[in-house]
Amino acid sequence: MVRASGLSVRLRLTLSYAGFLMLAGALLLAVVWVFLLRYVPAEIDLRIPSPGGTERVATARGSSLPAPPRGQFIPNRSDLVRAFVPRAAATLVVLLVLGLAGGWLLAGAMLTPLTRITDATRRATQGSLAHRIRLPGRRDEFRELADAFDAMLSRLEAHVAEQRRFAANASHELRTPLAITRTLLDVARHDPHRDTDALVDRLHAVNTRAIDLTEALLLLSRADQRSFTREPVDLSLLAEEATETLLPLAERCGVTIETLGDMTWAVGSHALLLQLTMNLVHNAIVHNLPAQGDVRIRTGVQSGGALLTVENTGETLTPQLVSTLTEPFRRGTERIRTDHAGVGLGLAIVKSITQAHDGTLTLSPRADGGLRVTVNFPAAPAQAGS
Incomplete structure (x- = not known):
């Protein structure tokens, strides 16, 4: 099957890790921002005592702050935005870089067993059934896949060896009656006075054995294919x-x-x-x-x-x-x-x-x-x- 090339699994996992890390970081910053906004109002009322004993009220809106008492700074919401947003953006950039680098390394480590399984599959397609993955470590999804693939290779190797032996034995068994028939015919050709009845009986016996063998092979093939009504x-x-x-x-x-x-x-x-x-x-x-x-x-x-x-x-x-x-x-x-x-x-x-x-x-x-x-x-x- 011809398929169009696409992104590798390692790259897709890396982008997934980085995207998830960015999303988690953005949600965390959003939670912090919402939490801070609850306690920083947009309008601040300052009551500053005057020298005559009375209070002077000053209201700050937006970015206009009253002159606070000396040595004291009271920020409003706009000051918080100017201080928080650049640092939050820098934090997201750092998270993106760490997510890409860490995701690439983690994806490579996680996909290493899959690489060994792929190499073993390529060897099997080239006819090498003796190779085994034998993936070390405790049981997980990749180990179960590797063990199942090793078991499949073992069965395939045994089946191929059995089929080769069967083909060799069948060829030998089928060749034997044919060789006997040819020998009998050659003898009869060079000895025209030979008893034809004995020759016919012998040929009949050899032919019967060949027919029995052929029918047995057909029955064996039919049973292997499971093509019957239950x-x-x-x-x-x-x-x-x-x-x-x-x-x-x-x-x-x-x-x-x-x-x-x-x-x-x-x-x-x-x-x-x-x-x-x-x-x-x-x-x-x-x-x-x-x-x-x-x-x-x-x-x-x-x-x-x-x-x-x-x-x-x-x-x-x-x-x-x-x-x-x-x-x-x-x-x-x-x-x-x-x-x-x-x-x-x-x-x-x-x-x-x-x-x-x-x-x-x-x-x-x-x-x-x-x-x-x-x-x-x-x-x-x-x-x-x-």
């Missing part, structure tokens, strides 16, 4: 639907699914919340014990929040590893791999959908192995549930 959704029904859909996969993997809980109403997108539940249950099935694994799904209302908890058995996980599982394309190296491991965006999509619904996602390792995932959404109002 409505009351029963999490217990979503848990049952996800269980019924993924039951064949659980049976092939030798995993038992247990679903518990009453009606638990949340407000959000039915499609996105169903995708969240499907991802959690699918993740709990494929990252489980090789045989005789368990998956437990619970829903309920606690402390005004709608809870969805999915926990599974499995290998022992460290807290450090669990804290990274929601990153895009992050797969725990200690977790069990299967042919149904997905594209590495399951928990990242869960995290994005949870944030889009103003919820909280908590991942914690189980003491006897496996993972516990708890999603806490704001509960729907009672009338929405009814």
Whole structure:
């Protein structure tokens, strides 16, 4: 935005300080002047005793004074004006000079933190997000602004770093099926007697994985943009639907699914919340014990929040590893791999959908192995549930 140049904030503050000081000085002088006028009349009566024992009355008006007794001077109002006005004017001039000089210095001292904030803003616009203001001193308006700006820079820096990692990982994941497809086609071109059925099956599998990855990226983008309609959704029904859909996969993997809980109403997108539940249950099935694994799904209302908890058995996980599982394309190296491991965006999509619904996602390792995932959404109002 192009703006016309104007007076600086420091100059405006200086003029404000000086103007206020001049106004206060003028009011003070006016009060003194009015107070003096009450006791200095414009007409003075002097009663001067005469040598014969009688009194001689002399009246003074304006600037004409009677001859006072020797050694005595009695001023009237005009004398007060001549004595007071020049000194009052000189006092106002001194106040103006002091107001301008003092206001300039005080404004500079007060605006020093703002200068540091402006410098940090310029660095941020040039791409330097690592700089922090770290304004010293006790908390005031400028310190709160500086702390808020530092917090914003920290979030921006973390977000930019996450986006860079995501772009690099997405590029790698998308390049892999394309590279495999090109390799298979090159082999088929140089080996015309190769079994075409096996080639088609392999290309179909690679293409399916690329499609799944693309759809997962689109779903992740949709959740981040929050472009969905909110409505009351029963999490217990979503848990049952996800269980019924993924039951064949659980049976092939030798995993038992247990679903518990009453009606638990949340407000959000039915499609996105169903995708969240499907991802959690699918993740709990494929990252489980090789045989005789368990998956437990619970829903309920606690402390005004709608809870969805999915926990599974499995290998022992460290807290450090669990804290990274929601990153895009992050797969725990200690977790069990299967042919149904997905594209590495399951928990990242869960995290994005949870944030889009103003919820909280908590991942914690189980003491006897496996993972516990708890999603806490704001509960729907009672009338929405009814």
